[in-house]
Amino acid sequence: MINRNATTLLEVSNLTATVAGVEILKGINLTVRAGEVHAIMGPNGSGKSTFAKVLAGHPAYTVKGGTVLFRGKDLFALSSDERARAGMFLGFQYPVEIPGVTNSAFLRLAYNTVQVPRGRDDLDPLEFDDLVREKMKLLEMDPGFLSRSINDGFSGGEKKRNEILQMALLEPVLALLDETDSGLDIDALRVVAGGVNKLLNADNACVLVTHYQRLLNYITPDYVHVMSGGRIIKSGDKALALQLEERGYDWLLEGKAGSKAGAAA
Amino acid sequence: MTVQATHPYVASLLAGSTVLPQSNASWLNTRRAVALERANSLSVPTTRDEEWRFTDLTPLTRVQFQPVSEAAAVNEPDIAAFAVPEAAVRLTFVDGVYAPALSQSGRLPAGCTVELLADALKNRPAQLEPHLAKLAHGGQELFTALNTAFLQHGAVIHVAKNTVLKQPVHLLFVATRENAAAYPRCLVVAETGAECAVIEDYVALSDKTYLTNAVTEIAVAANASVRHIKLQRESAAAFHISTCAVTLAKDARYFGHAVTFGARLSRNNLGIIQQGEGAHAQIDGIALIGGRQLADTHTLMDHTQPNGTCEQVHKTIVGGGAHAVFNGKVFVREGAQLTDSSQQSRNLLLSDKAHVDTKPQLEIFADDVKCAHGATVGQLDAESLFYLKSRGLSDAQARNLLTYAFGAEIIDRIPVPSLVAQLEKFVMARTEGGI
Numbered sequence: 232m233i234n235r236n237a238t239t240l241l242e243v244s245n246l247t248a249t250v251a252g253v254e255i256l257k258g259i260n261l262t263v264r265a266g267e268v269h270a271i272m273g274p275n276g277s278g279k280s281t282f283a284k285v286l287a288g289h290p291a292y293t294v295k296g297g298t299v300l301f302r303g304k305d306l307f308a309l310s311s312d313e314r315a316r317a318g319m320f321l322g323f324q325y326p327v328e329i330p331g332v333t334n335s336a337f338l339r340l341a342y343n344t345v346q347v348p349r350g351r352d353d354l355d356p357l358e359f360d361d362l363v364r365e366k367m368k369l370l371e372m373d374p375g376f377l378s379r380s381i382n383d384g385f386s387g388g389e390k391k392r393n394e395i396l397q398m399a400l401l402e403p404v405l406a407l408l409d410e411t412d413s414g415l416d417i418d419a420l421r422v423v424a425g426g427v428n429k430l431l432n433a434d435n436a437c438v439l440v441t442h443y444q445r446l447l448n449y450i451t452p453d454y455v456h457v458m459s460g461g462r463i464i465k466s467g468d469k470a471l472a473l474q475l476e477e478r479g480y481d482w483l484l485e486g487k488a489g490s491k492a493g494a495a496a
Numbered sequence: 497m498t499v500q501a502t503h504p505y506v507a508s509l510l511a512g513s514t515v516l517p518q519s520n521a522s523w524l525n526t527r528r529a530v531a532l533e534r535a536n537s538l539s540v541p542t543t544r545d546e547e548w549r550f551t552d553l554t555p556l557t558r559v560q561f562q563p564v565s566e567a568a569a570v571n572e573p574d575i576a577a578f579a580v581p582e583a584a585v586r587l588t589f590v591d592g593v594y595a596p597a598l599s600q601s602g603r604l605p606a607g608c609t610v611e612l613l614a615d616a617l618k619n620r621p622a623q624l625e626p627h628l629a630k631l632a633h634g635g636q637e638l639f640t641a642l643n644t645a646f647l648q649h650g651a652v653i654h655v656a657k658n659t660v661l662k663q664p665v666h667l668l669f670v671a672t673r674e675n676a677a678a679y680p681r682c683l684v685v686a687e688t689g690a691e692c693a694v695i696e697d698y699v700a701l702s703d704k705t706y707l708t709n710a711v712t713e714i715a716v717a718a719n720a721s722v723r724h725i726k727l728q729r730e731s732a733a734a735f736h737i738s739t740c741a742v743t744l745a746k747d748a749r750y751f752g753h754a755v756t757f758g759a760r761l762s763r764n765n766l767g768i769i770q771q772g773e774g775a776h777a778q779i780d781g782i783a784l785i786g787g788r789q790l791a792d793t794h795t796l797m798d799h800t801q802p803n804g805t806c807e808q809v810h811k812t813i814v815g816g817g818a819h820a821v822f823n824g825k826v827f828v829r830e831g832a833q834l835t836d837s838s839q840q841s842r843n844l845l846l847s848d849k850a851h852v853d854t855k856p857q858l859e860i861f862a863d864d865v866k867c868a869h870g871a872t873v874g875q876l877d878a879e880s881l882f883y884l885k886s887r888g889l890s891d892a893q894a895r896n897l898l899t900y901a902f903g904a905e906i907i908d909r910i911p912v913p914s915l916v917a918q919l920e921k922f923v924m925a926r927t928e929g930g931i
Binding site for chain 2: 314326
């Protein structure tokens with residue numbers, strides 16, 4: 232939902248970043264306000280996942296230039312855990328498996344880390360159990376997942392549900408969902424997307440990173456951005472996503488290649 | 497019996513061994529005498545010995561250890577933290593000597609006996625003769641020879657044919673005295689089709705310097721199963737040397753869980769010989785050490801018959817300036833076709849000064865076998881750390897949780913819930929304290 236007067240949550244200006252010395256992000260500009268859903272689409276290797284990881288503070292990437300303000304403050308002054316406690320959430324494309332720690336212990340630990348900055352009290356295991364079971368219903372998750380190790384042996388779909396369960400518990404101000412639809416069958420996609428929709432409101436925002444239009448049938452974006460070569464090369468509304476679905480990415484990339492060639496000449 | 501030891505330090509350790517009472521079982525007197533003679537001829541291994549390359553025993557030889565003759569006064573509340581409510585029976589030894597007041601008898605199924613070694617030697621010598629001081633015969637091993645020379649205190653667990661002892665037997669060895677030497681000797685015999693579980697548990701009540709030199713022999717008959725949980729939680733100044741010898745008959749099963757938390761210097765030897773077709777061994781090991789600790793584990797899995805299987809995972813978590821050593825030999829003899837044996841050595845280094853030497857050693861003389869081994873040495877996984885931090889956990893919290901998880905993966909496989917809780921609490925406290 233677009234409200235021009237809503238608070239700006241994220242303001243990215245001319246962001247550049249490298250991994251292992253190779254420039255992946257080459258000047259990104261993006262503004263996200265409360266209440267908005269943005270979709271970032273693009274072909275493989277366009278830099279869209281990198282963008283999400285850079286925002287969340289992945290240690291493999293180095294920010295080279297530009298600024299990012301998150302809730303009005305310099306994002307890069309915060310470590311990845313401080314970003315999480317300030318209300319940023321990254322839903323992983325490939326959630327990490329951690330054998331040896333139960334999901335419930337991890338979820339409670341994560342939940343409690345964001346309670347203090349919000350002026351709330353930690354929950355003990357019993358109180359937390361009630362809360363997490365309630366949230367699991369939202370994602371039609373079996374409570375059995377609580378006693379299993381973190382993502383250990385979970386199917387692709389189960390891992391993604393577990394990601395959105397974490398989002399439901401942490402109640403982020405800005406959720407970056409990286410390829411949340413990949414590896415999901417149609418029923419799981421419906422459940423996961425339904426969960427995300429229930430969590431979105433006028434005070435938070437969501438950036439969906441996705442290769443396919445499919446997810447956007449369930450979560451309606453206010454803005455669609457197309458990334459290529461480390462830049463956002465086109466922005467539009469949800470109609471753009473449908474156009475991409477129909478025509479693929481090539482028509483946009485050709486135009487870009489042409490303009491590049493023109494500039495070179 | 498006066499034999500002059502060639503090595504003065506060995507002589508000092510052996511002082512007092514000759515006053516042991518003679519047994520009515522003449523075979524035992526012979527085996528003890530042979531062991532004494534052998535100990536007298538051996539010297540303390542040095543780092544020039546291949547089997548002790550990374551483990552320097554010099555600090556041990558600076559201390560004069562003597563066995564104690566009487567159990568020190570220890571009260572039940574002192575050892576409450578080590579209680580295992582699931583256990584059927586507990587035999588407690590203090591500084592190597594049996595402490596009846598701290599032991600708990602329980603109802604055992606017919607056909608199961610849990611006795612002191614001395615009683616078993618009196619009551620059932622014929623049942624002991626094929627195994628005791630035979631499975632662990634010592635060879636050129638000084639410490640096994642010493643243990644046999646001192647053989648007096650310990651426990652015998654005997655489970656008759658097709659008898660199942662569901663609850664574990666808890667053998668608790670408590671250390672209290674400075675410079676004490678304890679030589680516990682245990683024997684576990686599971687007859688055909690029998691099943692049992694044993695917890696061999698070494699604990700300390702204070703930070704004294706002492707020596708535990710333990711030997712355990714485990715004979716698993718055809719189709720029988722033994723679970724062996726060995727917990728080494730000695731004092732941080734202690735020396736702990738232990739040897740366990742296991743024989744597996746046809747279709748026998750051995751499940752070993754070795755946990756190493758304590759001791760300034762520890763050496764854990766485990767040797768398993770698959771003597772019958774189709775036997776299975778699971779060997780889990782976890783060492784969590786820091787400071788100046790050294791923990792050395794040597795294992796040998798010897799497949800001599802066809803269709804044997806073995807699954808081994810040995811993990812170490814090494815912090816501070818600690819040093820972990822792992823040597824895992826797997827032999828597949830000529831006749832041991834269709835053996836399926838795997839071994840993993842996984843090591844987590846938590847500081848720049850932490851050190852690990854790992855040596856998987858696979859020797860295969862059969863041509864139709866499946867064997868895999870691998871060793872990894874590393875730090876915490878960066879992607880896992882990022883995952884946890886992206887959920888708001890601080891760097892320290894994330895590191896502690898991953899370290900804990902690395903160990904918990906092994907500890908969780910011990911099917912005794914109260915022990916798992918005790919051990920995990922320890923790992924949690926240790927990781928939070930910075931190891």
